Amino acid sequence: MTSYGYFPGCSLRGTGVAYEESLLALFRLLERPLQELKDWNCCGATSYMSIDESSAAKGAAPAWPRARPALSDRTCSKTTSSSKRSKES
Amino acid sequence: MQRKLKYQREADPDWARQVSHRPGCEGLFSCLQCGTCSGACPLSIYMDLSPRRIAALVREGFRRDALSCQTIWLCASCYSCAVHCPRQIHITDLMYSLKREAMRLQLYPRRLPVPVLAQEFHRMVSRRGRSSEFWLVLRLALRTNPLSLLGMVRSGWDLVRAGRLALKRDRIERVDEMRNLVEAGAAR
Numbered sequence: 059m060t061s062y063g064y065f066p067g068c069s070l071r072g073t074g075v076a077y078e079e080s081l082l083a084l085f086r087l088l089e090r091p092l093q094e095l096k097d098w099n100c101c102g103a104t105s106y107m108s109i110d111e112s113s114a115a116k117g118a119a120p121a122w123p124r125a126r127p128a129l130s131d132r133t134c135s136k137t138t139s140s141s142k143r144s145k146e147s
Numbered sequence: 148m149q150r151k152l153k154y155q156r157e158a159d160p161d162w163a164r165q166v167s168h169r170p171g172c173e174g175l176f177s178c179l180q181c182g183t184c185s186g187a188c189p190l191s192i193y194m195d196l197s198p199r200r201i202a203a204l205v206r207e208g209f210r211r212d213a214l215s216c217q218t219i220w221l222c223a224s225c226y227s228c229a230v231h232c233p234r235q236i237h238i239t240d241l242m243y244s245l246k247r248e249a250m251r252l253q254l255y256p257r258r259l260p261v262p263v264l265a266q267e268f269h270r271m272v273s274r275r276g277r278s279s280e281f282w283l284v285l286r287l288a289l290r291t292n293p294l295s296l297l298g299m300v301r302s303g304w305d306l307v308r309a310g311r312l313a314l315k316r317d318r319i320e321r322v323d324e325m326r327n328l329v330e331a332g333a334a335r
Binding site for chain 2: 068071072073074075076097098099100102103104105106107108109110111113116117119
């Protein structure tokens with residue numbers, strides 16, 4: 059069965075925890091397990107952008123490749139498809 | 148009393164040209180001053196200068212006025228202005244560009260908590276890889292208005308009880324690795 063890589067972000071561990079609960083419940087119901095990326099880091103949000111633009115871009119990027127070994131071959135991720143698309147265009 | 152008149156000799160047209168070469172700010176000189184951005188902005192009623200005025204000030208090169216205003220820090224980056232702009236100017240990118248310059252030159256308004264929040268967020272994420280809201284709010288309050296914590300106790304306690312405010316300070320395992328990547332080729 060295909061499982062999906064999943065990046066919660068700091069918000070879903072804080073005040074947005076209700077969204078994580080409903081999301082995980084929904085995917086359990088759909089029988090498509092979500093696999094949390096291993097050791098993900100903060101995406102930087104808008105506050106990081108206000109200080110340093112290039113660090114913000116570089117900080118958002120490693121959230122995916124650093125987590126890659128944690129995912130199995132059969133794991134799909136929205137991140138890969140979107141990054142491929144941006145390379146093509 | 149603040150002087151409202153502006154003198155041409157205080158303007159720095161070179162700076163305006165520099166800004167217009169930054170990524171996202173290219174459309175600056177094609178601004179029509181139509182005010183659609185100010186009309187579309189949900190926060191413009193709270194701003195000291197409307198987004199249209201910011202564009203006008205930057206275009207003329209009034210650097211200090213554009214960098215020390217509250218407007219750029221009140222921008223919630225909803226992109227409504229950029230979507231509605233008839234000249235497709237990326238006004239939000241311009242705001243961010245001004246924010247970073249104001250931060251670098253220490254020109255941000257001192258009484259506003261937003262720049263401090265950005266600093267504290269940056270500090271926390273650089274050190275720990277993630278932000279933890281409780282500690283972020285705590286540090287923000289201690290640096291701006293410690294007494295405001297008293298007013299937050301009630302809602303904070305309610306959030307904790309609902310499981311929506313983690314008291315733990317989150318930290319990723321490989322912070323060094325993230326820091327290396329973020330700082331790679333940094334030219335600041």
